[in-house]
Amino acid sequence: MSAESRGGLDKSALEEILASSGVKVTSDEVDAVARSLARMRLAAGTLPRSPSFDETVERFYRLLEIDAAGGAGR
Amino acid sequence: MNDPTTLTLREAAAAISEGRLRAEALVEACLDRIERLQPKLNCFIRVTAAAAREKARAADLAVKAGHAHGLLHGAPLAHKDMFYRAGEVCSCGSKIRADFVPDYTATVLKRLDAAGGIELGRLNMAEFALGPTGHNDHFGRCRNPWNPEYISGGSSSGAGAAVAAGLVFGALGSDTGGSVRLPAAACGIVGIKPTLGRVSRYGTMPLSHSLDCIGVLARNVGDCARVLSVIGGADDDDGMSSRHPVPDYERGLDDAANPGSLAGVRVGVPDRYYDEGLDQEVAELLAASRAVLEAQGAKIVDVPIGDHSAPNDLASVILAAEAATLHLPWLRDRPKDYSDQTRARLLAGLGMPATLYAQVLQARARLLEQLLRETFVRCDLLHIPVLSRPVPTAAETDVGGSAAMPEVLGRIVANTRPINYLGLPSLAVPIGFTRNGLPQAMQLVGRPFREHLLFRIGAAYEAGSGGPAKRPQL
Numbered sequence: 281m282s283a284e285s286r287g288g289l290d291k292s293a294l295e296e297i298l299a300s301s302g303v304k305v306t307s308d309e310v311d312a313v314a315r316s317l318a319r320m321r322l323a324a325g326t327l328p329r330s331p332s333f334d335e336t337v338e339r340f341y342r343l344l345e346i347d348a349a350g351g352a353g354r
Numbered sequence: 355m356n357d358p359t360t361l362t363l364r365e366a367a368a369a370i371s372e373g374r375l376r377a378e379a380l381v382e383a384c385l386d387r388i389e390r391l392q393p394k395l396n397c398f399i400r401v402t403a404a405a406a407r408e409k410a411r412a413a414d415l416a417v418k419a420g421h422a423h424g425l426l427h428g429a430p431l432a433h434k435d436m437f438y439r440a441g442e443v444c445s446c447g448s449k450i451r452a453d454f455v456p457d458y459t460a461t462v463l464k465r466l467d468a469a470g471g472i473e474l475g476r477l478n479m480a481e482f483a484l485g486p487t488g489h490n491d492h493f494g495r496c497r498n499p500w501n502p503e504y505i506s507g508g509s510s511s512g513a514g515a516a517v518a519a520g521l522v523f524g525a526l527g528s529d530t531g532g533s534v535r536l537p538a539a540a541c542g543i544v545g546i547k548p549t550l551g552r553v554s555r556y557g558t559m560p561l562s563h564s565l566d567c568i569g570v571l572a573r574n575v576g577d578c579a580r581v582l583s584v585i586g587g588a589d590d591d592d593g594m595s596s597r598h599p600v601p602d603y604e605r606g607l608d609d610a611a612n613p614g615s616l617a618g619v620r621v622g623v624p625d626r627y628y629d630e631g632l633d634q635e636v637a638e639l640l641a642a643s644r645a646v647l648e649a650q651g652a653k654i655v656d657v658p659i660g661d662h663s664a665p666n667d668l669a670s671v672i673l674a675a676e677a678a679t680l681h682l683p684w685l686r687d688r689p690k691d692y693s694d695q696t697r698a699r700l701l702a703g704l705g706m707p708a709t710l711y712a713q714v715l716q717a718r719a720r721l722l723e724q725l726l727r728e729t730f731v732r733c734d735l736l737h738i739p740v741l742s743r744p745v746p747t748a749a750e751t752d753v754g755g756s757a758a759m760p761e762v763l764g765r766i767v768a769n770t771r772p773i774n775y776l777g778l779p780s781l782a783v784p785i786g787f788t789r790n791g792l793p794q795a796m797q798l799v800g801r802p803f804r805e806h807l808l809f810r811i812g813a814a815y816e817a818g819s820g821g822p823a824k825r826p827q828l
Contacts, residue, residue, distance in 0.1 A: 294705055301704050302686045309701055316674065316702035316760065323667030324710050327717045337712075340719040341594075344549060344777050347726060348598045348803035 359383050360825070363429050363523035363577035367470070370417065370428035377413035377428030377472065381406050384430040384474060388521050391828055394502060396494050397515035399435045399445060401475035406430070409472045416470075424470025425584055433526040434510045435476035436483060436559035437463050446559045447479040447509075449492045449691045450684055460557025461592065462526060462568055462585045469584045474522055477512025481696045483528055483561050484677065485509050486536050486766040487751045491693035495748060498540060499826040500792050504745050507540030509533040513571045514541035520825055524572040524581045530561050531669060532740075532770025534569035535782040535797060539740035542784045542793030542823045544578045544812065545571045547770075549803045550777035551596035553582075554589030562676040563594070564715060565669060565774045574822035575783065575812035579603035582805060601806045610650075610810050611817030617651035619811065622733025624659035628769055633743040635788045640739055643785040643796045646818040647737070647811065657732045665721055665775035666768055668714045672775070675711040678703025694755030722776050726801065735807060736799040739769050740782050745792035773799055781808040783815055784823035793823060 294314055298305050305313070358366065358380045369375035385403050392398050413428040422428075435445050438456035445452050466473070478496040480489065488496040488511035496511035498504040499519040506515045510527025514537025517525050527534040529547040538545025546569050553568040560566060568585065572578040586600040609615055621644065629637070644654050678685070681700050689697065729736070742765070751766070753759045773780045779802070782795045796815075798808045816822050 297705050298701075301682065303682070303701070303704060304689065305701060309698070312698055312755075312757065313701050313705050315757075317705050319667065319760070320671045320674065320702075320706070320710065323664065323671060324713060326661070326664040326667075327713055328720055331713075331716055331720065335716055335719060337715045337718070340715075340722060340777065341551070343719050343722055343726075344551065344802040345596060345598060347801055348549075348596075 357383070359387055359520045362574055363426070363572060364580055366523060367425065367427050367429045370413065371422040373417050377410040378407065380428060381410040381430055381472060381474070384521060387519075388474065391519055391521060394828070395497050395499055395515045395519060397478050397496050397506070397512040397519070397521065398432065399447070399476045399478050399493055399512065400443070402473065406472050406474045413470060413472065422470070424468065425580055426466060427470035429471050429523050430474050431466060431471045431524050432474045432477050432516055432522045433463070434479045434513050434528060436479060436528060437526060438557040439463055444559070445476075447481045447483070447490055447493060450688055452492070456557070458557055461554040461589045462558070465585050477510070477516055477525060479511055480509035481693050482681070483509040483530060483533055483559065484696050484699050486532060486763055487748070488537070489695070489748070489752065498745070498792065499828060500542065503747050503749070504790070504792055505540060505748050505751055507537035507745070510537050510571065514538055514543065517541070517571050517573060518543045518826060519828055524570060524577055526585070527569050527571055528558065528561070529567045529569045529774065530565045530673060531774055532767045534571060535740050535770050535780060535795070536766065538571050538782040539784070539793065539795035540745045542826070543571055543573055544575050544784070544822070545569060545782040546578050546582055546805065546808070547773070547780045548582060548586065548805055549596070549779045551594055552586050552779070552803065552805065554592040554595045556589055556591035560680055562673045564672050564676060567774070575781070575809055575816055576604060576607050578781075579607060579809040596803070598803050603806050603809050605806070606810055607813040610813035614651040615814050616647060616811065619652045620733040621647055621652045621654050621811070622657035622729065622736045623654060624729070624736060624738060625656055626659060627662040628738040631742050632739065635744060636739055636742060636794055639786045639788070639794050640737070640796060643815065643819070644737060646815055650814045650818045652811070655733055657729050657736070659729050660721070660724060662772040665772035668717065669771045669775035671706065671711060671714045674699070674703035675706045676703070678706070695753070695759060698755035698759060718775065718777070725776060730801050734800070735804070735811060738797045738799060740795045740797045741766065742769060744788040744790050744794070769797065773797075778802060779805045779808060781812050783812045785819075
């Protein structure tokens with residue numbers, strides 16, 4: 281498996297990261313984690329390139345509440 | 355009364371409160387049914403018959419004394435085994451927590467108790483709520499009451515099967531990526547995933563705090579609305595619970611049956627993503643369900659929607675990172691006590707860069723805002739499938755932790771997980787059966803905290819389509 285198909289991670293680097301978590305993993309499991317990471321990094325490629333500095337996580341929760349408050353509607 | 359287990363929850367609670375039906379008789383009828391069908395369905399992890407009988411006696415005495423006021427008075431319920439009750443085992447569907455006894459009680463259970471609900475036991479679930487099929491290596495697979503060879507859906511597998519089989523009148527589940535809506539759809543019942551924050555999570559097993567919602571599975575829309583009315587609302591013990599007031603979700607449901615009751619309601623059909631790979635049979639059922647809504651006065655409109663493969667994948671980033679963090683101590687110390695599939699899914703989060711996780715959380719507001727501004731401005735709710743294909747067999751999804759696992763499971767949650775990322779409410783309502791004899795469902799997705807609208811549309815659909823789905827012959 282190429283480093284690219286592991287989400288840009290070299291296998292030994294990924295093994296090191298996983299080892300630092302204290303969890304024992306097999307070589308097959310490292311490959312599976314690499315495939316998952318590759319998928320997730322691909323998804324991250326769809327994220328907005330330049331979010332506003334003030335675009336905080338809290339804003340999402342505020343948006344849920346604001347929309348509810350403004351929409352007594354049906 | 356012939357068979358009281360065929361009543362709706364609302365009918366049963368009314369009959370008991372008015373002295374026309376004894377809670378003890380109803381609980382016994384349900385316990386008999388559980389005893390007969392549990393070997394076939396494996397939907398219970400534990401039955402608490404003695405405690406249920408005691409509560410039923412107390413409920414009948416309260417009626418005699420003129421003190422029956424609860425909305426759920428005497429109604430038999432059971433819940434996914436992840437809601438804590440002080441002094442009682444809560445396994446979370448796992449070997450690791452098989453003997454875990456919490457010393458406090460979940461807010462949702464306290465609210466159900468106060469409303470007069472009677473808990474009959476704990477229901478099967480995917481290990482730690484990580485799995486959409488109903489497989490469980492520790493407690494055995496939960497089976498679909500329409501055909502035991504097929505999946506029940508998960509992770510609230512026992513909740514779907516037990517409610518559909520008429521063993522209980524309602525059940526609590528949790529929904530992090532579809533775990534209420536999928537078993538509701540696969541078993542032919544109604545399931546609500548409320549808006550993120552609508553229901554307290556205090557005293558419930560965590561999986562992913564940015565996505566977890568407590569939801570309800572019931573036999574029809576009205577019953578589902580009643581249980582959500584009871585459990586919804588702010589909770590001082592859960593700082594993430596919303597202070598937005600809980601409306602009367604049952605209000606207007608009876609009027610929804612009137613012709614033209616949906617006049618002025620715009621039902622949005624997304625122009626992409628949710629129709630990709632849609633099976634022809636499922637597509638026909640969805641079209642027929644839209645025709646019913648249209649006949650009730652709703653206007654069906656095509657609406658633009660962004661590429662929802664993005665929120666689908668982004669939800670998986672959040673889930674992986676948060677679940678792996680929660681499970682890290684057990685992954686270190688008790689690795690062999692996880693099933694292969696659960697362990698494989700949890701490991702995926704260990705290599706996650708922190709900045710990637712934070713970016714994905716940061717992007718939520720923008721994607722929600724975009725949906726509200728560009729899609730929901732044209733419609734009041736979205737009409738999408740729960741499953742894109744007919745319910746699969748257990749064998750077809752028996753992939754364990756193999757390399758095939760991400761794709762097989764990913765297909766099942768593809769239509770539900772984006773909604774968790776966006777935090778929106780969604781109601782799964784049965785719309786008929788495919789040729790394999792298994793149910794299918796539509797998903798009605800609303801703006802934040804518009805559960806009342808979803809219930810109204812769902813009730814109108816039930817009325818317009820000849821009533822809630824039939825019960826399986828067991």
